[in-house]
Amino acid sequence: MIGRLSGILLEKNPPQLIVDCNGVGYEVGVPMSTFYNLPALGEKVVLLTHLTVREDAHLLYGFGTAEERNVFKQLIKISGVGARIALSILSGMSVTDLIHAVSLQEAGRLTRIPGIGKKTAERLLLELKGKLGADLGGSGTVLNDATSDILNALVALGYSDKEAALALKQVPAGASVSDGIKLALKALSKG
Numbered sequence: 001m002i003g004r005l006s007g008i009l010l011e012k013n014p015p016q017l018i019v020d021c022n023g024v025g026y027e028v029g030v031p032m033s034t035f036y037n038l039p040a041l042g043e044k045v046v047l048l049t050h051l052t053v054r055e056d057a058h059l060l061y062g063f064g065t066a067e068e069r070n071v072f073k074q075l076i077k078i079s080g081v082g083a084r085i086a087l088s089i090l091s092g093m094s095v096t097d098l099i100h101a102v103s104l105q106e107a108g109r110l111t112r113i114p115g116i117g118k119k120t121a122e123r124l125l126l127e128l129k130g131k132l133g134a135d136l137g138g139s140g141t142v143l144n145d146a147t148s149d150i151l152n153a154l155v156a157l158g159y160s161d162k163e164a165a166l167a168l169k170q171v172p173a174g175a176s177v178s179d180g181i182k183l184a185l186k187a188l189s190k191g
Contacts, residue, residue, distance in 0.1 A: 002026075002051045002060060009045040012038060015087060017062065019045060028062040029083070031072075031090035037064050052076075052083055059083065067095045071132065078127045080120060088115050089124075097161045102128045104148050109161065147171070150180040154188075163188060 005028065007021035014035055017028045028047060030038075039045055047062030048069045061083060063069040068090055075086035089098065092113035101109040102125055110121035147168060154164035170187035171180045 002049050004046065005049055005060075005062060006046045007044070009039060009041055009043055012041065015091070017045075019047065019062075026060055028060050029087060030062045030064075031068065031087045033090055033094065034062060034064040034068065035091075061087070065095075071095050071098060074128060074131055075124070078124060080123065085115055085120070089113055092116075093161070096165065098128075099132050100151070100161065100165060101125070102132055104151065105129070106152075146175065146177050146180060149177045150175075150184055153177075153181050154184055157185075159188060 005019050005021055005026055007019045007026070009017065010020050010025060011018040012035070015029050015032065017030055017035075017038070018025045019028055020026075028049065030047070034047070047064065048066055049063070050061045050069055050072060052059045052061065061072065063072065072083075072086050072090060075081050075089060076083055089110070093101070093109065097109070100106075105125050107118060107121040107125055110116050110124055111118055116124075150171060151164050151168060154167060155161060159167070164184070167184035167187045168180075171183045175183065
């Protein structure tokens with residue numbers, strides 16, 4: 001099993017890379033979140049990898065963080081979700097956003113990603129529930145009902161998932177929904 005690659009970045013053609021490791025060029029598929037953080041061509045790159053062995057091919061996937069790789073592994077375990085869809089999910093939303101979508105059971109966030117329909121989104125939410133936070137070393141946050149309502153209200157008002165999540169950090173634990181929305185909007189207006 002190839003768990004990590006360290007070498008010189010030779011080619012970048014989204015979502016494929018070629019990494020030269022001591023004269024051997026490895027073709028690696030990466031999500032766009034990793035692609036955007038790559039160094040320039042000719043520079044040294046380190047990727048955590050996952051090797052998929054199929055009857056017709058050996059495919060190598062690379063990730064900038066252990067969290068991305070762990071989520072990728074969870075995604076490809078789900079029936080009907082292959083590596084291409086898993087890369088698409090990781091390209092379309094951050095690991096944190098995916099954890100929030102799963103904890104809030106929001107299929108709408110997933111259906112915005114190309115290639116994810118309503119049924120696939122619902123299957124993902126069902127099968128990932130309770131798995132992501134534990135596999136990511138507890139970095140997943142479990143949201144209570146009030147926090148969930150505040151987040152949903154901010155998204156409904158047109159704020160991005162990322163903006164809403166950042167604003168939630170300004171809301172003290174145990175705040176009511178109406179007070180939480182006011183505090184979050186105040187934080188968003190300052191930024």
